[in-house]
Amino acid sequence: MVLALLIKTFLVQAFSIPSDSMQNTLQRGDRVLVDKLTPWFGSEPERGEVVVFHDPGGWLEGEPTPEPNVMQKFLSFIGLMPSAEEKDLIKRTIAIGGDTVECKKGGPVKVNGLALDEPYIFPGDTPCDDQPFGPLTVPKDKIWVMGDHRSNSRDSRYHTEDVNGGFVPVDKVVGRAVVIAWPVNRWATLPIPSTYDQKGINEHAAALLTSSAPVTMGALGAVPLVLWRRRRLIARETARQTTAGRTPEAA
Template sequence: MGDTAHERAAVKRRPFWKELPLLVAVALVVAFLIKTFLFQAFSIPSLSMQNTLQRGDRVLVDKLTPWFGAEPERGEVVVFHDPSDWLDGEPVPERNAVQNFFSTIGLMPSADEKDLIKRVIAVGGDTVECRGTGPVEVNGKALDEPYIFPGNTPCGDKPFGPVTVPKGKLWVMGDHRQKSSDSRYHMDDPKTHGFVPVDEVVGRAVVVAWPLTRWSTLPVPDTFGQPGISGGTP
């Protein structure tokens, strides 16, 4: 008596345990592609972006937009490679095997990557300054910065400027102004003069993904959209 179609399908179907390695391999490839071209998780290593971001928060970084030629804009929170030993002397956290695995598939940043996270205050062509206790001014427009850590002044302990940002560069500052070694503190660096090259930007942080109790988006504050702030910058 001939086999039915149902019986033939049952014979051809692989056991799940045989398919599992293939499924895992496909999942890892997809995760790697997402990490490389779309999104990557980044762990907040310091207090420099409080209270917007807390140490230990996990944010998702949009890596896709720069592929289409878009450059960072004022007010965005961006992750960028260390432009000139800004992290020199900072302790490097030890990683276990599990953490190394998650960094490989993009759920955690690589331990070998020296990345920072700050807010873009000014872009190429802008003039930025902060006198006395502030406010920070971009192209003559005062910024209203409610995201600054409570008790800090807009300048922190480091007034500066006026400074004109070169084309292709960024002026970045942390939201916790008195705990952030940002552009203000590297103006004497002969390599960067405190500016971050756009080419060193990994992507824009768009979402606080972990812990779930702190889930939130990271929109551009309204103050960066005020009329005239763009000055001569396109």
């Protein structure tokens, strides 16, 4: 029991899939194992990862919460079964801090100007025709998430008016779903699709995150220059008026 509790707290936790928003990657009733160790070491989610996160701001408002019995509560507490009480969501990370993300009607999702090839999208769905968006720049320490069943997923696209602008704070992320553990005939890993390894997708994001630094430094450097120039003009005017036999006015 102690070992199970430690594993649940620091290493791996089981979660049950309650909806169809991640079909066909995940089916309702699937049990997934979530890696909780990586966030403990400060690593942030990567593009393409399927992540579990706490409700960032009323996304699950109005959704019913099951009432498990005492034994179910105990088993979920020590990590031997998924928790039925926690209000968590599971989606795919599409863009991370510094990325520009967009999707126009009839078009693909683009990250940093590069179109994503998304074979994991539910058959018959479009990338975003039901809810186009962007272009949006993902703030630092936040992610943009979407369900694989695009026409049946209330994801970042539908919450752009909330306190986080539809983005999910990284500190709300529980971990990355790595394995479908149950049922046995559904066992599979959840790798990052190759489309997120496109050449150039990272360089643009890095440039966006660092581009503000020169602007900030330039602004800070301009302040003393302006003050020095002002003092110099005041001193010059004072000297001129003193030479003319007048008392300078207060600047």
